[in-house]
Amino acid sequence: MSVLDLLPHCVSGVYFLYHSDFDQWQFGKLSALRETALALQGGYQYYYMGYYIHSCTKMRYKGDYSPQHVLDPESYEWNPLNGELRTLLDKKSYVSLARERRRKENASTQSGGGLKYAEGSQPEDEDKLDEYPFPTAAEAGEAVSNGTSLFDLKVPGLMTVEEIEEQLDLGTMPIKVGGRMAEAQDLVSWDGSTFRDSRTAKGIISRPIKNLPESVNVSPDATTAEIYEEIAKASKFSIHRLRVTKGSDGSAIPNGGDMTVHDTGVRNKSAVDVKDLGPQISWRTVFVVEYLGPLLIHPLMYLARPVIYGTSAPASSLQKLTLLMCVIHFAKREFETFFVHRFSSATMPIQNIYKNSGYYWIMSGLNLAYWTYGPNSPAARPSNPLLTSLGVALFAIGEICNYSTHMTLKNLRRAGTTDRGIPQGLGFNLVTCPNYMFEAIAWIGVALVNWSLSTVLFITFAVGQMGVWAWKKERRYRKEFGDKYKRKRYAILPGLW
Template sequence: MSSPTVTLIVRPRGKPIKNLPESVTVSSDASTSQIFEKIADASKFSIHRLRVTKGSDGSPISNASDVKVHDTGLRNKSAVDVKDLGPQISWRTVFIVEYLGPLLIHPLIYLARPIIYGTSEPASQLQKLTLLMCVIHFAKREYETLFVHRFSSATMPARNIIKNSGHYWLFSGLNLAYWTYGPNSPAARPSNPLLTYLGVALFAIGEVCNFSTHLTLKNLRKPGTTQRGIPQGLGFSLVTCPNYMFEAMAWVGVALVNRSIATVIFIILAVGQMGMWAWKKEKRYRKEFGDKYKRKRYAILPGIW
């Protein structure tokens, strides 16, 4: 026996959407993704550009293949509101652009030292080491973006790419590179070898452990799904987001090598932002998994935050 069909009344929310259908009909046992597909087909919009909410209470309707229409509480003649989110860009593309900036900026400023600083003096060993560390870090981030990360959301508003990229291009790119490779930089002068060795060790440990946690997070989500499991493993018993903790550790290693205030400023800004993301994730884990999830007291830095 076939499942009953449900006709949903479609209403625009916000600015008008050209060709938006007045209604769509789906099976009550169909996945909610079919609602998006039917509206997208009629309006000629990407499904990722549409936000669909229940007309009764404004709660969002998931664009997922594992959620059934009848599970949402939608019934025949129920209303759904559709909002145009504007032009979209994939999260993967955003990440690639974000990390590409400093990945290119550091070598360019290093090679352009005679032009930028008006000096013919060769770069110091610590400046060369800082360049290598920064290139390794952002090359690793690009690799993870392409081959490791699985994104829960397919796209974001295209206009946000400027804001998102600014943090990396300006603070870990231009600002950090400019104050590192100049002849008056602390990295241009000799340092205590023990400080340098400690910096390299922290950087190496932080990068390797950060990569390990990204693999753990990747394996929590099956390809093509948005479902997550509870993360366990290296660092997850200490803080909500050990990937952020290890990234901070790696950047502290860079700071110990180049001894630049610009690196310290970047670390403060980065840890502040990552800390907010980590607390949001902690709240999401508690809500999503309930008593199955062991609540964390610290989100990013054990004993501190």
């Protein structure tokens, strides 16, 4: 009996069991040949035979197959299991070709420089393994049973705590709940979640999708969008309410035309999980509504000054200038929503429109307008020409450069696709998201014009939220592009954050 893992690009042999009476027939080798054929027929790139233990007869047979590669425990490079590596494995219980190369380089440097060791002294023994606290598997297993963390074992190939914290967003890690996938953050908010919210663990358990088919049939060469189309057709559900993930690892299957079913690693009879995302609304609609609020609130409150504040005094030049700047900013936002922005997802949960619109309508609309256009507002006083000119200049620079970065981001993605490129150009060599940086600069310009604490309060909240988004994007860039991406030290504000 053979047990296999079928991974996206690899056939992995887990176990092969047969009765000892049939040893002479070497069924293990027959199974290895069959599994190799399976990898070729299925279009897999690799056949992984599992751990190779040179000193164990039952494991050593894996070296009879070629070309065979072994993972270096220190550099994580794949090295061919050839004469050099075999010779070292015959002599030592621990072998790292990366370490051996360092030894040769050090020896060459020392001999070339004429260095000599005093009698009785030796060069540093690079084969010492003091950093590995449990040299045998039995000792390590016992330590783990007694509560030792896997991270303390320093297992080759296992990510360190620092690497996990830097590269993975643990708050959104998928966790299987009731046979479906939820995010880790849903469990934190368990007590505050409701059965009516399908995005939470409670909602997943309580709201199965009616008419969900047991299986759908799609060609390996079909696009992943066809998976969604078949499920939606059978369940009579909107495609935009569906989230499909692989049952093997919980990774999302995109709803798009750029990736085939085979590319995702889904194979014949693979299991997928389907989640109801709840009522949806288009991203574009949400953007239009949230920016429309302050775009209308500022002119209306400006015109209603006699009613709101009980004054007939004319507005000051700074109040008029603030009104103009706010209208320009949000009119630009609406223009970009219709003609510039391309959204990787078509929709978002409908309740987001209340959260997003509430924030913009209250913080940048009512809050900003009420404290700016009143007769006692700092903006009602005479202007300081120097500060006002500086504010206008910062606003203009911020808005123009912000628009430029949005155009850069637009041109990275082909129309109708969700693919991304590495952004280059104005500001992208300084921070991860220069569009957020330039928007902050523009609002600092507004603050220098109206001198209102309400503007400072809005900037503080806005920069805080944009900073969180920027760091998430930095982590995504690092994960998506790897070494091709130049990591940024600051996500939004150079030298600060």
